[in-house]
Amino acid sequence: MRSDGVRLPPLNALRAFHAVMRHGSFRGAADNLLVSPQAVSQQIKLLEETLAVVLFDRRGRTIVPTESAVLLAHFVQSGFDEFREGVRRVARVGQRDRIDLNVSPYFATRYLVDRLDRFRARLPGADIRIKTMVEMPDFAADEVDVAIQWGFGQWRDVESTLLVRDPKIVCCSPALAARLTGPEDLARAPLVHLVLASDLWPRVLAHLGAAGGTDRNVIQVHDAASMRRAALSGLGIGLISRLDAIEDLQAGRLVAPFGLDALAGMAPADIPGFYLVLPRSHRRLKGVAAFCDWVLGEDWAREPGEGAPSWA
Known part of the structure:
Protein backbone atom coordinates (compact mmCIF):
# COMPACT_ATOMS: atom_id res chain seq x y z
CA MET A 1 0.00 0.00 0.00
CA ARG A 2 1.32 3.43 -0.90
CA SER A 3 1.56 6.33 1.51
CA ASP A 4 -1.55 7.88 -0.05
CA GLY A 5 -3.60 4.87 1.03
CA VAL A 6 -4.03 3.38 -2.44
CA ARG A 7 -3.39 -0.34 -2.57
CA LEU A 8 -1.57 -1.20 -5.79
CA PRO A 9 -2.60 -4.49 -7.44
CA PRO A 10 -0.02 -7.13 -8.38
CA LEU A 11 1.75 -6.55 -11.70
CA ASN A 12 0.67 -9.96 -13.03
CA ALA A 13 -2.97 -8.99 -12.47
CA LEU A 14 -2.44 -5.77 -14.44
CA ARG A 15 -0.71 -7.70 -17.24
CA ALA A 16 -3.65 -10.09 -17.43
CA PHE A 17 -6.10 -7.18 -17.48
CA HIS A 18 -4.11 -5.43 -20.22
CA ALA A 19 -4.09 -8.59 -22.33
CA VAL A 20 -7.83 -9.16 -21.88
CA MET A 21 -8.62 -5.60 -22.96
CA ARG A 22 -6.40 -5.96 -26.03
CA HIS A 23 -7.70 -9.36 -27.13
CA GLY A 24 -11.31 -9.15 -25.97
CA SER A 25 -11.43 -12.51 -24.19
CA PHE A 26 -9.76 -14.55 -21.48
CA ARG A 27 -8.70 -17.14 -24.05
CA GLY A 28 -7.12 -14.56 -26.32
CA ALA A 29 -5.28 -13.06 -23.36
CA ALA A 30 -4.17 -16.53 -22.23
CA ASP A 31 -2.74 -17.33 -25.69
CA ASN A 32 -0.86 -14.03 -25.64
CA LEU A 33 0.53 -14.59 -22.13
CA LEU A 34 1.20 -18.33 -22.65
CA VAL A 35 -0.93 -19.32 -19.66
CA SER A 36 -4.31 -21.00 -19.22
CA PRO A 37 -7.61 -19.11 -19.42
CA GLN A 38 -8.22 -20.15 -15.82
CA ALA A 39 -5.01 -18.40 -14.75
CA VAL A 40 -6.13 -15.23 -16.51
CA SER A 41 -9.55 -15.45 -14.86
CA GLN A 42 -7.92 -15.80 -11.43
CA GLN A 43 -5.76 -12.72 -12.01
CA ILE A 44 -8.77 -10.68 -13.11
CA LYS A 45 -10.67 -11.81 -10.02
CA LEU A 46 -7.70 -10.80 -7.84
CA LEU A 47 -7.59 -7.39 -9.54
CA GLU A 48 -11.32 -6.85 -9.00
CA GLU A 49 -11.00 -7.79 -5.34
CA THR A 50 -8.01 -5.48 -4.87
CA LEU A 51 -9.81 -2.54 -6.48
CA ALA A 52 -13.24 -3.47 -5.08
CA VAL A 53 -14.83 -2.89 -8.49
CA VAL A 54 -16.33 -5.09 -11.20
CA LEU A 55 -14.28 -4.85 -14.38
CA PHE A 56 -16.14 -7.24 -16.66
CA ASP A 57 -19.74 -8.29 -17.03
CA ARG A 58 -19.82 -12.04 -17.63
CA ARG A 59 -22.47 -13.05 -20.16
CA GLY A 60 -22.00 -16.74 -20.70
CA ARG A 61 -18.71 -17.11 -22.54
CA THR A 62 -18.68 -13.45 -23.46
CA ILE A 63 -17.17 -10.70 -21.34
CA VAL A 64 -18.04 -7.01 -21.64
CA PRO A 65 -15.76 -4.36 -20.10
CA THR A 66 -17.47 -2.10 -17.59
CA GLU A 67 -17.01 1.66 -17.53
CA SER A 68 -14.40 1.17 -14.79
CA ALA A 69 -12.45 -1.23 -17.02
CA VAL A 70 -12.42 1.21 -19.93
CA LEU A 71 -11.15 3.96 -17.64
CA LEU A 72 -8.50 1.76 -16.06
CA ALA A 73 -7.31 0.44 -19.43
CA HIS A 74 -6.20 3.89 -20.51
CA PHE A 75 -3.91 4.30 -17.50
CA VAL A 76 -2.61 0.73 -17.59
CA GLN A 77 -1.68 1.18 -21.26
CA SER A 78 0.14 4.40 -20.41
CA GLY A 79 1.94 2.64 -17.57
CA PHE A 80 3.17 -0.21 -19.75
CA ASP A 81 4.25 2.31 -22.38
CA GLU A 82 6.34 4.00 -19.71
CA PHE A 83 7.85 0.66 -18.62
CA ARG A 84 8.81 -0.19 -22.19
CA GLU A 85 10.27 3.23 -22.81
CA GLY A 86 12.33 3.01 -19.63
CA VAL A 87 13.77 -0.34 -20.69
CA ARG A 88 14.48 1.00 -24.18
CA ARG A 89 16.27 4.04 -22.84
CA VAL A 90 18.45 2.02 -20.48
CA ALA A 91 19.24 -0.54 -23.21
CA ARG A 92 20.20 2.24 -25.60
CA VAL A 93 22.93 3.80 -23.52
CA GLY A 94 25.65 4.50 -26.08
CA GLN A 95 23.09 4.39 -28.94
CA ARG A 96 21.06 7.44 -28.03
CA ASP A 97 20.94 8.79 -31.58
CA PRO A 167 -5.04 13.78 -52.96
CA LYS A 168 -6.04 11.20 -55.53
CA ILE A 169 -6.89 11.34 -59.22
CA VAL A 170 -9.24 8.81 -60.82
CA CYS A 171 -7.06 7.16 -63.48
CA CYS A 172 -7.22 4.22 -65.83
CA SER A 173 -5.77 2.91 -69.08
CA PRO A 174 -6.89 4.58 -72.33
CA ALA A 175 -8.80 1.42 -73.27
CA LEU A 176 -10.82 1.47 -70.04
CA ALA A 177 -11.40 5.22 -70.33
CA ALA A 178 -13.03 4.71 -73.72
CA ARG A 179 -15.77 2.68 -71.99
CA LEU A 180 -16.65 5.45 -69.50
CA THR A 181 -19.19 8.10 -70.40
CA GLY A 182 -19.56 9.56 -66.90
CA PRO A 183 -19.02 8.86 -63.19
CA GLU A 184 -22.19 6.77 -63.09
CA ASP A 185 -20.36 4.10 -65.14
CA LEU A 186 -18.01 3.50 -62.20
CA ALA A 187 -20.70 1.40 -60.52
CA ARG A 188 -20.16 -1.26 -63.19
CA ALA A 189 -16.44 -0.79 -63.78
CA PRO A 190 -13.55 -2.74 -62.22
CA LEU A 191 -12.32 -0.65 -59.30
CA VAL A 192 -8.95 -1.12 -57.59
CA HIS A 193 -9.28 -0.80 -53.80
CA LEU A 194 -6.67 -0.40 -51.09
CA VAL A 195 -6.99 -3.11 -48.45
CA LEU A 196 -6.31 -0.64 -45.63
CA ALA A 197 -8.83 1.92 -46.93
CA SER A 198 -11.82 -0.01 -48.18
CA ASP A 199 -14.04 3.03 -47.69
CA LEU A 200 -11.97 5.35 -49.93
CA TRP A 201 -13.78 4.46 -53.15
CA PRO A 202 -17.24 4.87 -51.52
CA ARG A 203 -16.18 8.38 -50.43
CA VAL A 204 -15.04 9.16 -53.97
CA LEU A 205 -18.21 7.77 -55.53
CA ALA A 206 -20.34 9.83 -53.16
CA HIS A 207 -18.39 12.97 -54.09
CA LEU A 208 -18.87 12.25 -57.80
CA GLY A 209 -22.59 11.64 -57.32
CA ALA A 210 -22.19 7.99 -58.26
CA ALA A 211 -23.03 6.48 -54.87
CA GLY A 212 -24.81 3.17 -54.80
CA GLY A 213 -22.20 1.23 -56.72
CA THR A 214 -22.05 -2.51 -56.16
CA ASP A 215 -19.21 -4.60 -54.78
CA ARG A 216 -18.76 -6.35 -58.11
CA ASN A 217 -15.51 -6.08 -60.06
CA VAL A 218 -13.53 -5.19 -56.93
CA ILE A 219 -9.77 -5.69 -57.00
CA GLN A 220 -7.82 -5.18 -53.78
CA VAL A 221 -4.15 -4.23 -53.46
CA HIS A 222 -1.95 -3.43 -50.52
CA ASP A 223 -0.09 -0.27 -51.45
CA ALA A 224 0.13 2.70 -53.80
CA ALA A 225 2.68 1.04 -56.09
CA SER A 226 0.37 -1.94 -56.68
CA MET A 227 -2.58 0.41 -57.24
CA ARG A 228 -0.61 2.26 -59.92
CA ARG A 229 0.57 -0.96 -61.58
CA ALA A 230 -2.98 -2.33 -61.69
CA ALA A 231 -4.20 0.84 -63.40
CA LEU A 232 -1.30 0.86 -65.88
CA SER A 233 -1.92 -2.77 -66.81
CA GLY A 234 -5.60 -2.10 -67.52
CA LEU A 235 -6.71 -4.32 -64.68
CA GLY A 236 -9.00 -1.65 -63.20
CA ILE A 237 -9.63 1.99 -62.38
CA GLY A 238 -7.34 3.31 -59.68
CA LEU A 239 -7.11 6.21 -57.26
CA ILE A 240 -3.59 7.37 -58.04
CA SER A 241 -1.57 9.79 -55.92
CA ARG A 242 -1.23 13.11 -57.70
CA LEU A 243 2.56 13.04 -58.12
CA ASP A 244 2.45 9.63 -59.84
CA ALA A 245 -0.68 10.47 -61.82
CA ILE A 246 0.81 13.60 -63.38
CA GLU A 247 3.81 11.64 -64.67
CA ASP A 248 1.67 8.90 -66.19
CA LEU A 249 -0.87 11.31 -67.67
CA GLN A 250 1.81 13.39 -69.36
CA ALA A 251 3.42 10.23 -70.76
CA GLY A 252 0.06 8.99 -72.05
CA ARG A 253 0.20 5.81 -70.00
CA LEU A 254 -2.95 6.71 -68.05
CA VAL A 255 -6.02 8.85 -68.61
CA ALA A 256 -8.01 10.86 -66.06
CA PRO A 257 -11.47 10.29 -67.58
CA PHE A 258 -13.22 12.89 -65.41
CA GLY A 259 -10.39 15.44 -65.34
CA LEU A 260 -7.60 16.30 -62.95
CA ASP A 261 -9.88 18.22 -60.60
CA ALA A 262 -12.81 15.80 -60.41
CA LEU A 263 -12.12 15.21 -56.71
CA ALA A 264 -11.43 18.85 -55.86
CA GLY A 265 -13.59 20.07 -53.02
CA MET A 266 -13.82 16.75 -51.19
CA ALA A 267 -14.21 17.16 -47.44
CA PRO A 268 -10.78 17.19 -45.76
CA ALA A 269 -11.83 14.25 -43.61
CA ASP A 270 -12.31 12.19 -46.80
CA ILE A 271 -8.85 12.93 -48.18
Missing part, protein backbone atom coordinates in the same frame (compact mmCIF):
# COMPACT_ATOMS: atom_id res chain seq x y z
CA ARG A 98 19.65 5.58 -33.13
CA ILE A 99 16.23 6.21 -34.65
CA ASP A 100 14.07 3.31 -35.85
CA LEU A 101 11.51 4.58 -38.35
CA ASN A 102 8.58 2.96 -40.06
CA VAL A 103 7.62 4.95 -43.14
CA SER A 104 4.85 4.40 -45.66
CA PRO A 105 6.64 3.08 -48.79
CA TYR A 106 5.20 5.87 -50.97
CA PHE A 107 6.22 8.62 -48.56
CA ALA A 108 9.68 7.12 -48.18
CA THR A 109 10.42 7.12 -51.91
CA ARG A 110 8.52 10.24 -52.96
CA TYR A 111 9.24 12.54 -50.02
CA LEU A 112 11.56 11.41 -47.26
CA VAL A 113 14.70 9.84 -48.73
CA ASP A 114 15.55 12.85 -50.89
CA ARG A 115 15.38 15.13 -47.86
CA LEU A 116 17.08 13.03 -45.21
CA ASP A 117 20.37 14.82 -45.78
CA ARG A 118 18.74 17.92 -44.24
CA PHE A 119 18.04 16.02 -41.05
CA ARG A 120 21.49 14.43 -40.98
CA ALA A 121 22.97 17.92 -41.19
CA ARG A 122 20.98 18.79 -38.07
CA LEU A 123 21.95 15.60 -36.18
CA PRO A 124 25.12 14.27 -37.86
CA GLY A 125 25.54 11.29 -35.55
CA ALA A 126 22.06 9.90 -36.08
CA ASP A 127 21.85 6.18 -36.85
CA ILE A 128 18.68 6.12 -38.96
CA ARG A 129 17.04 2.75 -39.68
CA ILE A 130 14.03 2.75 -41.98
CA LYS A 131 11.36 0.08 -42.29
CA THR A 132 8.57 0.37 -44.86
CA MET A 133 5.67 -1.62 -43.46
CA VAL A 134 2.31 -0.52 -44.85
CA GLU A 135 0.40 -1.37 -41.68
CA MET A 136 0.67 0.63 -38.48
CA PRO A 137 3.52 -0.95 -36.51
CA ASP A 138 3.33 -2.31 -33.01
CA PHE A 139 5.82 0.19 -31.59
CA ALA A 140 7.02 -2.23 -28.93
CA ALA A 141 7.08 -5.54 -30.78
CA ASP A 142 8.43 -4.06 -34.03
CA GLU A 143 11.00 -1.87 -32.23
CA VAL A 144 9.81 1.30 -33.95
CA ASP A 145 10.43 4.74 -32.44
CA VAL A 146 8.34 6.83 -34.79
CA ALA A 147 6.21 6.20 -37.87
CA ILE A 148 4.99 8.12 -40.89
CA GLN A 149 1.76 6.39 -41.83
CA TRP A 150 -0.78 6.81 -44.61
CA GLY A 151 -4.40 7.08 -43.55
CA PHE A 152 -7.03 9.36 -42.10
CA GLY A 153 -5.53 10.01 -38.66
CA GLN A 154 -7.67 7.27 -37.17
CA TRP A 155 -5.16 5.85 -34.68
CA ARG A 156 -5.89 5.83 -30.95
CA ASP A 157 -3.59 6.02 -27.95
CA VAL A 158 -0.80 7.61 -30.00
CA GLU A 159 0.13 11.11 -31.02
CA SER A 160 -0.59 11.78 -34.72
CA THR A 161 0.01 14.95 -36.76
CA LEU A 162 -0.87 15.46 -40.41
CA LEU A 163 2.20 16.21 -42.55
CA VAL A 164 0.68 16.41 -46.02
CA ARG A 165 -2.51 15.37 -47.78
CA ASP A 166 -2.41 12.65 -50.44
CA PRO A 272 -6.10 10.63 -46.88
CA GLY A 273 -2.71 11.90 -45.88
CA PHE A 274 0.61 11.06 -44.31
CA TYR A 275 0.83 11.44 -40.54
CA LEU A 276 3.67 11.56 -38.05
CA VAL A 277 2.68 8.93 -35.47
CA LEU A 278 4.35 7.89 -32.23
CA PRO A 279 3.63 7.15 -28.57
CA ARG A 280 4.05 10.36 -26.59
CA SER A 281 6.66 8.80 -24.34
CA HIS A 282 9.02 8.22 -27.30
CA ARG A 283 9.66 11.93 -27.62
CA ARG A 284 11.88 11.63 -24.53
CA LEU A 285 14.62 10.15 -26.69
CA LYS A 286 16.90 12.89 -27.95
CA GLY A 287 17.15 11.57 -31.50
CA VAL A 288 13.43 10.91 -31.81
CA ALA A 289 12.59 14.38 -30.52
CA ALA A 290 15.02 15.93 -33.01
CA PHE A 291 13.55 13.92 -35.89
CA CYS A 292 9.99 14.91 -34.96
CA ASP A 293 10.95 18.58 -34.75
CA TRP A 294 12.58 18.38 -38.17
CA VAL A 295 9.69 16.52 -39.82
CA LEU A 296 7.13 18.95 -38.45
CA GLY A 297 9.23 21.90 -39.60
CA GLU A 298 9.47 20.71 -43.22
CA ASP A 299 7.00 21.81 -45.90
CA TRP A 300 6.03 18.48 -47.42
CA ALA A 301 3.38 19.87 -49.78
CA ARG A 302 4.42 19.50 -53.39
CA GLU A 303 2.36 20.48 -56.41
CA PRO A 304 2.92 18.77 -59.77
CA GLY A 305 3.18 22.16 -61.47
CA GLU A 306 1.14 24.96 -62.95
CA GLY A 307 -0.75 24.69 -66.18
CA ALA A 308 -1.50 20.98 -66.35
CA PRO A 309 -2.48 20.04 -69.92
CA SER A 310 -6.21 20.07 -70.62
CA TRP A 311 -6.06 16.74 -72.45
CA ALA A 312 -5.49 14.94 -69.16
